[in-house]
Amino acid sequence: MRVVINGRFLDKATTGVERYAREIVRAIDGLVAANDPQVRGMDFVVARPPSGAAAFTSAIAEVRAGPSRGVVWEQTTLPRIAxxxxxxxxxxxxxxxxRAQVTCVHDAHPWLMPENFSAAFRRWYDVMIPLVLRRSARWTTVSEFSAQxxxxLNIARRPPDAITYNAADNFATIAPESLDGLPDAVRGPFVLCLGSQSANKNIGLIAGLADELRAHGIAVVVAGGGISSIFGARHGYGSGVIDLGRVSDGQLKALYAQALxxxxxxxxxxxxxxxxxxxxxxxxxxVSNTSALPEVVGDAAILADPTDARQWLEAILRIRDEPGLREELVRKGHERAARYSWERSARTMVALLKDAAA
Incomplete structure (x- = not known):
């Protein structure tokens, strides 16, 4: 059984969707390298546009063909290769x-919050995503919330064939990096925010608490960048917020470990x-008490209304001051995070591919 992996994502900037794709493919590559029984008899190949970048996979071969790139490559060259x-x-x-496609559509974000996307991006998704879902023999998404x-919204006319959750177990292989060179605030009590690329991330709510948190000896640190063609221009958060911009995975790991x-x-x-x-x-x-977040974190995190800044301030101070709360959240968090595995989701993808081919 031959399987062609759509590798267009390998030459794009890495947002959450591309990171998901990279980790799923890396996990499948690991199964192939180990000659895992589930992938025996399956001939995987990664197809991607012409690129001078190093090969992403080690056990799975790559095919690079052009001359087109981007959407044109995906719609013309990829099916010819396959x-x-x-x-x-x-x-x-x-x-x-x-033919016999398995497709992951991650969420309904462009339809539920269209203001977070450019008009061209929305028009393209309006046309393509319903067609893509109809043309896919099997489809999946990353949460029950997204599926529903x-x-x-009638974007999908039938339920997904599986839920293939994201994970974070790849973080275990990343070495934390020194925070030397970053502002002194990252060595004192601080709360960490990520995802400043989109107004949807609502970092302004936490930025608005910066002065009050500073009075309690707590800094607000924001890390993350964005893609202006999709999310719009990046905006600052004022002098009270330590805005680090993009950081490496190693620095991010160190920031998580250091944050209150x-x-x-x-x-x-x-x-x-x-x-x-x-x-x-x-x-x-x-985390916010909205969308997929309650489903993902369960009782392992504090939930708060993203429109009520006071709830967030109170929750931050609770973690600092309430005896035993921080330790309880850490314990439950470890248990909850262990539920999510890239290999588990990759194995589900492999099973869907077999179904689609059959």
């Missing part, structure tokens, strides 16, 4: 001419990987 093979698409889009919303708490006041998440990363890194999490 022929009658099954195609695995991990980043929402898929070739309309592909995609159906409620991770705060995630997002209005919308199809899954919410940073919350799981924080829990895995023994960093207590405070």
């Amino acid at each position: 022929g009658r093979a099954a195609i695995l698409n991990l980043c929402n889009m898929a070739p309309l001419l592909g 919303k995609l159906q409620d 708490a991770f705060v995630f006041p997002s209005f919308f998440e199809g899954f919410g990987v940073p919350a799981v990363e924080a829990m895995q890194m023994a960093c207590p999490a405070i």
Whole structure:
């Protein structure tokens, strides 16, 4: 059985969707390298546009063909490479001419919060995602919440064939890096925010508490960048916030370990990987009580209304001051994070590919 993995994501900037694809493919590559029984008899290949980048996989071969790139490559060259093979698409889009496809559509964010996306991006998704789902023999998404919303909006006409959750166990292989060179605030009590690339992340709510938190001896640190063509221009948060911009994975791991708490006041998440990363890194999490986040964190984090700043202030101070609370959240967080595994989701993808081909 031949399987072509849509590798267009390998030459794109890494947002959450691309990181998901990278980790799923890395896990499948590991199964192939180990000659795991589930992948025996399956001939995987990664197809990608022309690129000078190093090969991403070690046990799975790569095919690079052009001359087109981007959407044109995905819709024309990819199905030509695949022929009658099954195609695995991990980043929402898929070739309309592909056969026996498995596609992951991550969430309904562009429809539920269109103001967070450019008009061109929204128009493209309005047309393509319903078609892609209809043309896919099997489809999956990253949470029960996303599955329900995609159906409620009639973007998907049938339930997903599986839920393939995100995970954060790849963080275990990353070495923490020194925070030397970063502002002194990262060596004192601080709360950590991620995802400043989108107004949806609602970091302004926490930034608005910066002066009050400073009075309690707690700094607000924001890390993360963005893609302006999708999310719009980046905006500052004022002098009271330590805005680090993009940081390396090693620095992020060190920031989680150092932070008093991770705060995630997002209005919308199809899954919410940073919350799981924080829990895995023994960093207590405070997350919004909206979208997929309650499903993902369960009782292992504090939930707060993303429109009520006082709830967030009270939760931060509780973690600092309430005896035993921080330790309880760390323990529950470790247990909750262990539920999510890239290998587990990769194995589900492999099973869906076999179903689609059959």
